[in-house]
Structures are given as structure tokens and as C-alpha cells.
Amino acid sequence: MHILATEGLTKRFPTVTAVDQLTLTVGPGVTGLVGANGAGKSTLIKILLGLLPPTGGTARVLDLDVTAQGSEIRRLVGYMPEHECLPPDVSATELVVHLARMSGLPRAAARERAADVLRHVGLAEERYRAVGGYSTGMKQRVKLAQALVHDPKLIFLDEPTNGLDPRGRDEMLTLIRRIGTEFGISVLVTSHLLGELERICDHVIVIDGGRLLRSSAIGDFTQVTQTVTVEVDEGLDELAARLSGGGQTVSRQGRLLVVKVAGPETYDVIRDATAELDLCLIRLEQGRHRIEDVFREEAAGV
Secondary structure (H helix, E strand, O other), X not given: OOXXXXXXXXXXXXXXXXEEEEEEEEOOOEEEEEOOOOOOHXXXXXXXXXXXXXXXXXXEEOOEEOOOOXXXXXXXXXXXXXXXXXXXXXXXXXXXXXHHHHOOOOHHHHHHHHHHXXXXXXXXXXXXXXXXXXXXXHHHHHHHHHHHOOXXXXXXXXXXXXXXXXXXXXXXXXXXXXXXXXOOOEXXXXXXXXXXXXXXXXXXXXXXXXXXXXXXXXXHHOOEEEEEEEEEOOOHHXXXXXXXXXXXXXXXXXXXXXXXXXXXXXXXXXXXXXXXOOOOEEEEEEEEOOOHHHHHHHHHOO
């Protein structure tokens, strides 16, 4: 089953092509849409919501056509926009109840559902305060709550961690993962921060300049490589020299060494060199591919 599918989807503006012949399918779960700012992520979401007509190609969301059935799609889909959009002079409860009513919920059900989702996103105590007095993190939670209030089958989250500090990002990512796993709501989440998507997604779509670079399960991005990462508290240069002198292929990445694994003996050589130099070994970790490798390969023409 596909929650959305596109075929040759294109959106041209007078000076730029934002989405370029995009063909992809997305299944249930948490899917990441990753690309640099200006890659076409927000434009794609607006097309999928039926808010922006495509120039060419087709797209379907929950088996509904985006050009002919936009209003039906929006009844079934929640949307958390990237930009600041909350009215400052109403409370979170008032806003979320209002949007629940607009989605068709009766008054009593809207108030009950609003209270539930605001508690879920961590705004139980502050939900009666005016939104204008909220921190950035609290405003992001209100935006998430309104996307969930009508019990959608799918939610689009556009850069949900924008403006958040590290703790706020971590809490938001945990919420998103819970939505996809515990509540059974499919999620399409956009981000230009690649590490975030590796933490929470089942599948990742990589686009650049509106073009599809890759669409794969997260495990395909993070498969094991033939390298091992080494971290010591001090003496990194001495360790690199000792390993290189012993025939190992070593490269330095900041405070880490990346050693090519020639065989099981590589691990013994690293252990012995660390012990002989009397260094404190902090980390010895099997290397894995990362999402950013896709962009490096594209830039290198691989």
C-alpha cells in the first residue's frame, strides 16, 4: 500500500523549476524528505496537499488525485507548516479547538480531542496561555498538535525542528517517532539536517534541485562499511602514526581516526597499538554509510 505516489511530477515557476520530473512512491511509516534549503521540499508538500497545481505529471495521496480531490486530501491529512503562522492573542486550546471544528469535529469532540493532543505534545499546563507568550519550542508543539487534532491518516511536517535548541530537537524527534509507531499515523517529515532523519525514519527520500537523488529504506543508507572509527582521549597523532607505520590505511576526521578494515586482525592491531601507547580508548565503532554520502557521491559524479 502506498500513502502517496508521484509520476513525472513537475512544478515550474517563471525563474526556477522547483520539482523536476519527480517519480516516487511512499509507504506507511515515518518517511524523511531531505534536501538543502531550496531543494523543492516545501513546494512538493503544497502540491501534495492540493494547494499548488503542478505544471506536469501526476500525484496521488491516500489514492486521491491532488488536482481534483484536494479538499478530500486535506480532510485526511495533517500539516505542520515551516513558517511562523500562529495568532499571538489566542490560547493553544482555543486555536486547536477552532481548527478541529474546521475539520468537521463537533464542539464537544473538538474540545476533548484538543485537550488530548495538547497533552500528548507536552502542553498540558500551558494550553490556556496566549500563544504570543510561548517559546519557539512551545509554538512548534502547538503546530504539531493542530496537525494531529482531527485524527489524520497521514501528517506532513515541514522542518519541525526549525529554531529549536538541541534538547528541543531531541524532544520533537521523539514525539514524531511516537506518532509513527505508537499511534499508527504515517508521517512525511522534511529536514535539511540529515542526522535527524537517520534517527527517526523508516525510509528516506533525497532530493536536490527538485530532482530525485535516491529513495531507500533507512537501513540501505546506514549499512556497514569496511572501516572502523577510533576515538581516544589524547594521543591521536601518535596512534595514527603507529597504525600507518604498521601498514594500516588511516585517515583523520577531526578528533577521530577512520581505519580501513583489512580483516579481523585490524581490530587486534588497533587494540595493541592503543595499549602500547598507554592511551585511553573511548570508542571503537564499525563505520556506517550516512545520508550525506549521497550528496557527496552526487557532487563527485559517482
